[in-house]
Amino acid sequence: MISGLKNITFRYTFIVVIMAVLAILIIVKAGIIMFAERQYWKDVADRFVKENVVIRPTRGNIISADGKLMASSLPEYKIYMDFRVQSSKQDTMLMNHLQEICNGLHEIFPDRSAQDFRKHILKGRRAKSRHFLLYPKRISYIQYKEVKKLPLFNQSKNISGLHEEVFNQRKKPFGSLAMRTLGDMFPDMAQGAKNGLELTYDSLLKGENGITHRQKVMNKYLNIVDKPAIDGYDVITTIDVDMQDIAEKALVDQLKNLDAVFGVAVVMDVATGEVKANVNMTKAGDGKYYEMRNLAVSNLMEPGSTFKTASIMVALEDKYITPDYKVDTKNGMVNMYGSWMKDWNWYKGGYGEIDVTRILEVSSNVGVSSIIDKFYGKDPQKFIDGLRRMSIDKPLNLGFVGEASPRIKGPKERYFAKTTLPWMSIGYETMIPPIYMLNFYNAIANNGVMVKPKFVKAIARNGEIVEEYPTEIVNPKICSDETLQQIQTILRKVVSEGLAKPAGSKQFSVSGKTGTAQISQGKAGYKANGVSYLVSFCGYFPSEAPKYSCIVSIQIPHGPASGGLQAGSVFSRIAERIYAKHLVKNIAQAKDSTAVLIPDVAQGDITETAYVLKQLNVKSNSASIPYSFNPVWGKAKTTDSYVELSTAQPDKKRVPNVVGMGAKDAVYLLESYGMKVHLSGVGKVHTQSIPSGSMVRKGEYITLTLKN
Known part of the structure; x- marks a missing residue:
C-alpha cells in the first residue's frame, strides 16, 4: 500500500516537473519572441497578415x-x-x-x-x-x-x-x-x-x-x-518654360550687377491673363539668388511712379485735364502743406511749365501731385473712388498662401493727412503687390478689359482634359475709350521720348511707365540705416497690338536709382527675347505651298539650265532649247513668273563676270576665253582675281574663290 502511494506521488511529481519545465520553456520562448525576435515577427506580421x-x-x-x-x-x-x-x-x-x-x-x-x-x-x-x-x-x-x-x-x-x-x-x-x-x-x-x-x-x-x-x-x-x-x-499651368527661363536669366544678371536685395519679373498674356513667367529671386546669405517667396503676389510695397499712370487716368476720366493740360512745375520743388515735393532733377532747375504728356514722360512728381491736389484736395474721396472704379485695389483671390491685397487709404482712415493725397498720387502711402500693378497695365493694353491673372489653364487625367479654366473678367471697362486712347498714346511716348527709353526696342514699339521709390522702414522712416530703393518698369509690347505685359521690380540697397535704366533694361531684354521666340512673319509675305518660286538664273550652259527648269516645273521657254552634248552658252531673263533663255555670244576680248556662277560654268566660260583657272574653296564663285571687263591675255591664270 505504501509502495503504491510512493509510486503515485513520484508520477505526479514527475508530471508537475515536466509541466513546470514546459511552462518555463514557454515563458523563455515568449521572452525571446517579444524581445530577441521582435523585429522578425513584426516583419512577418507586416508581410503576411495585413488588414486595411x-x-x-x-x-x-x-x-x-x-x-x-x-x-x-x-x-x-x-x-x-x-x-x-x-x-x-x-x-x-x-x-x-x-x-x-x-x-x-x-x-x-x-x-x-x-x-x-x-x-x-x-x-x-x-x-x-x-x-x-x-x-x-x-x-x-x-x-x-x-x-x-x-x-x-x-x-x-x-x-x-x-x-x-x-x-x-x-x-x-x-x-x-x-x-x-x-x-x-x-x-x-x-x-x-x-x-x-x-x-x-x-x-x-x-x-x-x-x-x-x-x-x-x-x-x-x-x-x-x-x-x-x-x-x-x-x-x-500657364507657365511657359522658355519664357520663364528668359525672364529669370535677364533678372538674375541684373540683380548680380546691382547687388540687389530681391527682384521680381512677371510676364502675362494680355488677352487671357495667363501668367507665362513668374520669377521671384531673393539674395541669400551665400550671396546667390534663390526663389524663396512668391514676392509677386505677397510683397506689399509702395509702387512709386508706376502709380502715376493711375492718378492721371482718374483726372482724365473726370475731365479735369487733357493730355495737353499744362502745369508749372517751377524749379522742380513745390511746398505741399509744409513738406517739399521734389522732381528728380530739382538740382538742375526742374522742368518749368510742361503738359500732362511730358509730365509722365519725365515722371514729374511735382506735375502729378499738383494736378491731383488741385482737383481733389477738397474731396479726396472722389480720387479714391476713381481709383477703385478702375479696380486697381480689388482683391484677385489667386489662391496662394500668403497672398496680399492692395491697401489704399481712404480720407476717413487714421493718418490721412493733407499731405497724404499728393504723396499717394505719386505712389507713396499705398501698398500694392507687383502682380496687381501689372494687372492694371495689362488692362490698359487689353483695351480697358481687366482680366484676372491665371496660373492654371486646365485639369487633366490620363492625357484627357477634365476641366478648363476660362478667362475671368475682373472689370469689363476700367475707363472710357477716350481716356484709354489718351493714356495709351502717352505711355508709348514715355518709352519712345521719355525716361523709359532703356525699356524700348529697335525691333518693335513698347509702352509703359518707370517707377523709382524710396523704401519705407516703417516708423523709422525712409532714411534709417541708409536709403534703399524700389526700381521698376511696368508695360506691354508691341504697342500697336499688345501681346504680352510685363513688370520688373528690383529692390536695391543704395543709390543711384533709376527705374528706366535698372528695371527698364531688364524689361527690354525679356521683351526682345520673347519677341524673337514668337516672331511671326507678315502673312502677305508667305508663299502658298503649291506656288512655284522663280529662282535667280545666272549665265552659263543654257541646255543644262533648260533641263533643270523643266525638272523644277518652272515656267520658261526651256522646251524650245534642244539638248546638246556640247555646251551652248547663253543668258537668262527672269520675271516674277517666267524665265526666258537665249543664246549669247560673249565678248572674247574682255574678262567676263563669273561671280555667282557655279564652278563648272565659270571654268568652262573662262577656259573658252583661253584663260587658265585656279579654284579655291567650295560652292559658288564669290570673288575673281582679275576684275570683269579687263583685257583677256591668253594663258593668264585667274583665281576663283568659292563660298557656299
Missing part, C-alpha cells in the same frame, strides 16, 4: 503650358537584406557571387568601393540581421532595377532576402525654375503640400487612398484590393 492597409495614390503632375513636366512624383527606394530567410540557396549564392555583387553595387553607387560593400554585407551576414540596410541613401527607380539584375538579387524575395521600402518623392525636372509658383511638399508627402500651386490644387493633385489586405488562398498569401487607389489629377 492604405494604398497611397500617385500624386498628379504639374505641367507647363508647352507640355513640359515641371513637377512629378517619382518612386525612391531604400534597400534591405534579410539574412535569415528560409532559403538554403541564399548563403551559398551569396558567398559564391559576393565579389560580383560588390563590384556591381560599386558601379551603381560609385561613392562606395566594392571593398566597402564586401565588409558591409559580411557584417550583416555575421549578425544574421533580418532588416539590414545595404545602402544608406534613397535610390532611384533606375538604380533599384539595376540592383535587381545582380546575382542572387535577381531571385525572389523568399530566396534572396532583398526587400525594399518605397517612398514617393516630388521631383522638379527644371530645378529652381518657377519654384515658388509651383510650391513645395513636406519631406513626408503624406503630410501634403506647403505652398504654391501644390497647396492651392492639393485636393486635385493628391488623389484618393485605396485599401488592401492580405488573405491566405490555396496556401498562398495574396494582396486583396478592397478599394483601389485613385491617382491625382494633372494640373496644366
Whole structure:
C-alpha cells in the first residue's frame, strides 16, 4: 500500500516537473519572441497578415503650358537584406557571387568601393540581421532595377532576402525654375503640400487612398484590393518654360550687377491673363539668388511712379485735364502743406511749365501731385473712388498662401493727412503687390478689359482634359475709350521720348511707365540705416497690338536709382527675347505651298539650265532649247513668273563676270576665253582675281574663290 502511494506521488511529481519545465520553456520562448525576435515577427506580421492597409495614390503632375513636366512624383527606394530567410540557396549564392555583387553595387553607387560593400554585407551576414540596410541613401527607380539584375538579387524575395521600402518623392525636372509658383511638399508627402500651386490644387493633385489586405488562398498569401487607389489629377499651368527661363536669366544678371536685395519679373498674356513667367529671386546669405517667396503676389510695397499712370487716368476720366493740360512745375520743388515735393532733377532747375504728356514722360512728381491736389484736395474721396472704379485695389483671390491685397487709404482712415493725397498720387502711402500693378497695365493694353491673372489653364487625367479654366473678367471697362486712347498714346511716348527709353526696342514699339521709390522702414522712416530703393518698369509690347505685359521690380540697397535704366533694361531684354521666340512673319509675305518660286538664273550652259527648269516645273521657254552634248552658252531673263533663255555670244576680248556662277560654268566660260583657272574653296564663285571687263591675255591664270 505504501509502495503504491510512493509510486503515485513520484508520477505526479514527475508530471508537475515536466509541466513546470514546459511552462518555463514557454515563458523563455515568449521572452525571446517579444524581445530577441521582435523585429522578425513584426516583419512577418507586416508581410503576411495585413488588414486595411492604405494604398497611397500617385500624386498628379504639374505641367507647363508647352507640355513640359515641371513637377512629378517619382518612386525612391531604400534597400534591405534579410539574412535569415528560409532559403538554403541564399548563403551559398551569396558567398559564391559576393565579389560580383560588390563590384556591381560599386558601379551603381560609385561613392562606395566594392571593398566597402564586401565588409558591409559580411557584417550583416555575421549578425544574421533580418532588416539590414545595404545602402544608406534613397535610390532611384533606375538604380533599384539595376540592383535587381545582380546575382542572387535577381531571385525572389523568399530566396534572396532583398526587400525594399518605397517612398514617393516630388521631383522638379527644371530645378529652381518657377519654384515658388509651383510650391513645395513636406519631406513626408503624406503630410501634403506647403505652398504654391501644390497647396492651392492639393485636393486635385493628391488623389484618393485605396485599401488592401492580405488573405491566405490555396496556401498562398495574396494582396486583396478592397478599394483601389485613385491617382491625382494633372494640373496644366500657364507657365511657359522658355519664357520663364528668359525672364529669370535677364533678372538674375541684373540683380548680380546691382547687388540687389530681391527682384521680381512677371510676364502675362494680355488677352487671357495667363501668367507665362513668374520669377521671384531673393539674395541669400551665400550671396546667390534663390526663389524663396512668391514676392509677386505677397510683397506689399509702395509702387512709386508706376502709380502715376493711375492718378492721371482718374483726372482724365473726370475731365479735369487733357493730355495737353499744362502745369508749372517751377524749379522742380513745390511746398505741399509744409513738406517739399521734389522732381528728380530739382538740382538742375526742374522742368518749368510742361503738359500732362511730358509730365509722365519725365515722371514729374511735382506735375502729378499738383494736378491731383488741385482737383481733389477738397474731396479726396472722389480720387479714391476713381481709383477703385478702375479696380486697381480689388482683391484677385489667386489662391496662394500668403497672398496680399492692395491697401489704399481712404480720407476717413487714421493718418490721412493733407499731405497724404499728393504723396499717394505719386505712389507713396499705398501698398500694392507687383502682380496687381501689372494687372492694371495689362488692362490698359487689353483695351480697358481687366482680366484676372491665371496660373492654371486646365485639369487633366490620363492625357484627357477634365476641366478648363476660362478667362475671368475682373472689370469689363476700367475707363472710357477716350481716356484709354489718351493714356495709351502717352505711355508709348514715355518709352519712345521719355525716361523709359532703356525699356524700348529697335525691333518693335513698347509702352509703359518707370517707377523709382524710396523704401519705407516703417516708423523709422525712409532714411534709417541708409536709403534703399524700389526700381521698376511696368508695360506691354508691341504697342500697336499688345501681346504680352510685363513688370520688373528690383529692390536695391543704395543709390543711384533709376527705374528706366535698372528695371527698364531688364524689361527690354525679356521683351526682345520673347519677341524673337514668337516672331511671326507678315502673312502677305508667305508663299502658298503649291506656288512655284522663280529662282535667280545666272549665265552659263543654257541646255543644262533648260533641263533643270523643266525638272523644277518652272515656267520658261526651256522646251524650245534642244539638248546638246556640247555646251551652248547663253543668258537668262527672269520675271516674277517666267524665265526666258537665249543664246549669247560673249565678248572674247574682255574678262567676263563669273561671280555667282557655279564652278563648272565659270571654268568652262573662262577656259573658252583661253584663260587658265585656279579654284579655291567650295560652292559658288564669290570673288575673281582679275576684275570683269579687263583685257583677256591668253594663258593668264585667274583665281576663283568659292563660298557656299
